[in-house]
Amino acid sequence: MPHNSSRKELLEALKDTHHDLVLARYVVLLQGILDELFESDSDDHTSTTSESGDGAISDSSMHSLSSRMSMESSWSSVLSGITASSLLSSYRHCSEEPAMYQRIFGQFIDAVCALHDEVEKSRVLNSRPKLSRSPQLHLLPEWALHAPEKFQRKLRISPSVFDALVKRIEDHPIFYNSSNNAQLPVPIQLAIFLNAVGHYGNAATREDQAEWAGVSVGTVYNCLKRTMVAILQHHDDAIHFDVLDREDQMERERAKQWVEARTCREWRGGFLCVDGTPFNLYQKPGWHGEGFFDKNSNYSLSAQVCMFSFNDDKL
Amino acid sequence: MDYVIGVPGSFHDSNVFRRTRVSRSPEDFFGVGEWLWADSAYATQTWCITPFKRPPGGGLTRQQRTFNYHLSTVSTVTVIGRNI
Numbered sequence: 471m472p473h474n475s476s477r478k479e480l481l482e483a484l485k486d487t488h489h490d491l492v493l494a495r496y497v498v499l500l501q502g503i504l505d506e507l508f509e510s511d512s513d514d515h516t517s518t519t520s521e522s523g524d525g526a527i528s529d530s531s532m533h534s535l536s537s538r539m540s541m542e543s544s545w546s547s548v549l550s551g552i553t554a555s556s557l558l559s560s561y562r563h564c565s566e567e568p569a570m571y572q573r574i575f576g577q578f579i580d581a582v583c584a585l586h587d588e589v590e591k592s593r594v595l596n597s598r599p600k601l602s603r604s605p606q607l608h609l610l611p612e613w614a615l616h617a618p619e620k621f622q623r624k625l626r627i628s629p630s631v632f633d634a635l636v637k638r639i640e641d642h643p644i645f646y647n648s649s650n651n652a653q654l655p656v657p658i659q660l661a662i663f664l665n666a667v668g669h670y671g672n673a674a675t676r677e678d679q680a681e682w683a684g685v686s687v688g689t690v691y692n693c694l695k696r697t698m699v700a701i702l703q704h705h706d707d708a709i710h711f712d713v714l715d716r717e718d719q720m721e722r723e724r725a726k727q728w729v730e731a732r733t734c735r736e737w738r739g740g741f742l743c744v745d746g747t748p749f750n751l752y753q754k755p756g757w758h759g760e761g762f763f764d765k766n767s768n769y770s771l772s773a774q775v776c777m778f779s780f781n782d783d784k785l
Numbered sequence: 786m787d788y789v790i791g792v793p794g795s796f797h798d799s800n801v802f803r804r805t806r807v808s809r810s811p812e813d814f815f816g817v818g819e820w821l822w823a824d825s826a827y828a829t830q831t832w833c834i835t836p837f838k839r840p841p842g843g844g845l846t847r848q849q850r851t852f853n854y855h856l857s858t859v860s861t862v863t864v865i866g867r868n869i
Contacts, residue, residue, distance in 0.1 A: 711786055711814060732858050740834060742786065742807070742814070742821035743860055746798040749790075762793045770794030772801045776787040779822055779859055 477595055484586045488579060495575040605684025610661055625661060626668035636660055639700040654685070654693065662690055663697035670750060725778040743779040748772055798826045822860040 589595070613621040614629035621629050639645075640656040647653060654662075662683050666674060679690045712718050725741040748770035755762055755769065762769040792801045807814050807821065815821070815832040825836045836856050837849040845853070 709786065709788065713813065713816070729859050733855050737855075737859070739818040740820045740822045740859065744802060744805075744807070744821055744823045744827065744833075745860075746801060746826075748794045751794075758793075761795050764794030768794065771790065772792045772794050772796055772798070773790045774788060774798065774801045774805055776805060776807045776821065778786060 477589060480589050480595075481586060484582055484589065488582045488586070491575060491579050491582065495572070495579070498571060498575070603681070603684040606682055607658060607661060607684065624668075625664040627664065632657075632660070632664075635701075638704060639697070642696075642700040642703060644696045644699050653696075654689070658683070659693040659697055662693040666690070666694055721778060729779055741779055742776055744774060744776045746772055746774040799828050802827055822856065824860060 610621060610624070613624070614632070618629050621632075625632060627635070636657050639660070645653055645656050645659070653659070662679060662685070665682065666676075666679050669678075672678070676687045676690050680687045683690065685693075710718065722741050726738040729740055730738040748764050748766065748768065749772075751762060751769045751771065753769065759769065762771070764770045764772070787805050787807045789801055789804045792804065802808050802823075811830070811832045820832045820834050823833055823835045825838050827833060827835050829835050834856070836853040837845055839845055
């Protein structure tokens with residue numbers, strides 16, 4: 471069975487109440503008119519029967535209304551000022567004057583409409599106390615200066631690569647909105663992204679990321695999404711190789727120089743490196759699950775990366 | 786440079802590697818006297834240099850060990866995800 475949000479349920483209940491109220495109002499109006507008709511020609515025998523019949527109808531409708539109202543009085547905590555029971559009692563009190571309860575019905579219907587609007591507009595139905603947070607993001611700039619190995623352990627890349635990445639992605643339109651509430655700065659969004667993709671298992675839950683960064687789970691999700699979009703934009707700039715392309719030739723030459731510096735002149739031809747890594751899956755896949763079982767007894771997807779054989783921080 | 790992702794984890798590294806562009810058309814990447822460094826899981830090719838593997842029941846010669854030692858200085862930079 472699909473789950474309905476409490477907001478939707480509340481709105482539907484209010485709509486039903488509104489509908490019932492309008493119906494009851496017309497029944498009462500009708501009864502008033504019939505009463506007047508009956509009073510004007512009270513000698514008529516046929517109208518006596520019709521009066522008794524109408525009375526029965528209006529009695530039952532009144533009964534259903536009052537039972538409805540007693541049920542709706544459970545919403546009385548939500549209804550500020552006017553409660554269902556108080557309205558009902560005032561309705562009974564002045565049952566002598568039809569104009570009076572038409573007005574009271576009008577007030578009640580207006581109140582229900584106002585409440586409906588209020589529920590529809592409000593962003594938070596139940597306010598909660600704010601959780602205390604202690605973000606650890608402020609450690610990163612300090613580590614970048616004084617303890618780059620700690621920075622690298624947390625975000626899996628060195629501070630200089632981080633800065634270069636920020637420079638590449640910070641102009642992407644996805645990091646800008648036309649709202650008065652600007653997004654988090656791009657370096658923070660990138661840090662949240664890198665911390666998330668650098669961990670797996672229990673440490674990689676969105677809740678954990680949110681606690682570490684001192685933001686909400688939804689913000690973590692948004693940061694991941696935006697950063698991925700911005701980085702994938704550079705896919706074709708990063709993943710390319712053309713023997714005739716001048717930039718690629720220069721890059722190849724740099725790789726060869728690096729290899730030569732580490733080994734000897736004869737080995738400079740080896741300018742590419744390859745390695746693979748498994749990406750563990752959350753659980754065994756439903757289709758052909760055993761096919762994903764790897765040599766480390768995990769269910770995973772495999773990846774192979776070929777890259778220039780140098781370890782250069784300057785992107 | 787080049788990559789393959791999304792292959793089931795039960796495939797051997799060298800099997801997955803065969804699906805890369807580098808492996809399918811090495812002539813697009815390597816000229817004469819150019820090659821790629823790999824670890825011992827991969828198959829040796831004229832354009833793919835791997836370390837010597839100890840044969841079952843045997844050992845490596847001194848020369849082979851020296852070769853492996855120097856190879857490790859260039860190819861370990863790419864060991865993914867374990868560089869810390």
